[in-house]
Amino acid sequence: GxxxxxxxxxxxxxxxxxxxxxxxxxxxxxxxxxxxxxxxxxxxxxxxxxxxxxxxxxxxxxxxxxxxxxxxxxxxxxxxxxxxxxxxxxxxxxYESDQAVLVAAGSDVDASAVEDLEGLIVGAQGGTTGLDEAEALVEEGILEEDDLRQYDNYPLAVEDLENGNVDAIIIDIPVAQNFASGRDVEVAFEIETGEVFxxxxxxxxxxxxxxxxxxxxxxxxxxxxxxxxxxxx
Ligand code: GLN
Incomplete structure (x- = not known):
């Protein structure tokens, strides 16, 4: 064909x-x-x-x-x-994965569940299920539409976390852990989504x-x- x-x-x-x-x-x-x-x-x-x-x-x-x-x-x-x-x-x-919420290492963001993200600026890579999660939190009234940040790629999002331009990013757990091991960021909590690749x-x-x-x-x-x-x- x-x-x-x-x-x-x-x-x-x-x-x-x-x-x-x-x-x-x-x-x-x-x-x-x-x-x-x-x-x-x-x-x-x-x-x-x-x-x-x-x-x-x-x-x-x-x-x-x-x-x-x-x-x-x-x-x-x-x-x-x-x-x-x-x-x-x-x-x-x-492969199976859930999502994680990544914050700046030692940041004063004290979040252990999605409700704790209220009032924060939250980002994800464009077109991802992480961004879908963030948009769902807007629907639920936890996040403000204006407080969503969409990035061309996750490394740019992590830079913004380190710079304090965004409070949290939503990203697949294994990748969150990988960033946490080499960069100035840490996993605050996980969101069970049961995704498969x-x-x-x-x-x-x-x-x-x-x-x-x-x-x-x-x-x-x-x-x-x-x-x-x-x-x-
Ligand atoms: N697993 C997520 C998705 O499918 C993120 C993938 C990625 O950022 N490469 O949207």
Missing amino acids: DVLGGGDEDVIVPGTASGFAPFEFINEDDELVGFDIDLAEETIDRAGYEVGDWTDTEFDSLIPSLTEGNIDFIAAGMTINEERQEAIAFSDPY GFGMRQDDDRLGDINDALGEIRDDGTYEDLIETWFE
Whole structure:
């Protein structure tokens, strides 16, 4: 059939949004690395396709890039949800995560539940489920619409936390913990959302079946566990 992206049935062109360690980030040698990068490449390879050149863009542009055919595959810690499923298809889930609320280390923000965020300025990366959570808190009357901050990427949000320009950010737990281990920020509390991550592909891309078969194999033979140990422990 017609294949967009690389335009070649044999090649799957992956896209991500770095600055989301340990899932995808740029290391000291200026290379794109992380759990998603390794798992995506292993999955595409085992499914019998060639891995195309990675595109690294803003999280919010990944779905349009995929549907427009600039990339064939999203590996970006992307939560599977109904809204996104209207536009794209997802692989079987490959990771489970909840959200965390990150604050400046030693800040006077004393928050242990969402209600405690009342009156604060709260941010998240654009297009994320973290931002959806913040918007839900506006709906609930806990946050003011004007007090929401939307960032192009999470590293910019963390900088603003350190500078005191935002009081709290909502971000996936493993990434929150990663920032907390290297930056001047700490996890205040967690929000249980029960999200699962999947790889994204176009709805009409019939290579998705091979991708799911390969993911299953990678779990069954211990490769998945090895990658978890490499990137999370
Ligand atoms: N898991 C969250 C989402 O899907 C955040 C992903 C990200 O920021 N890379 O929106």
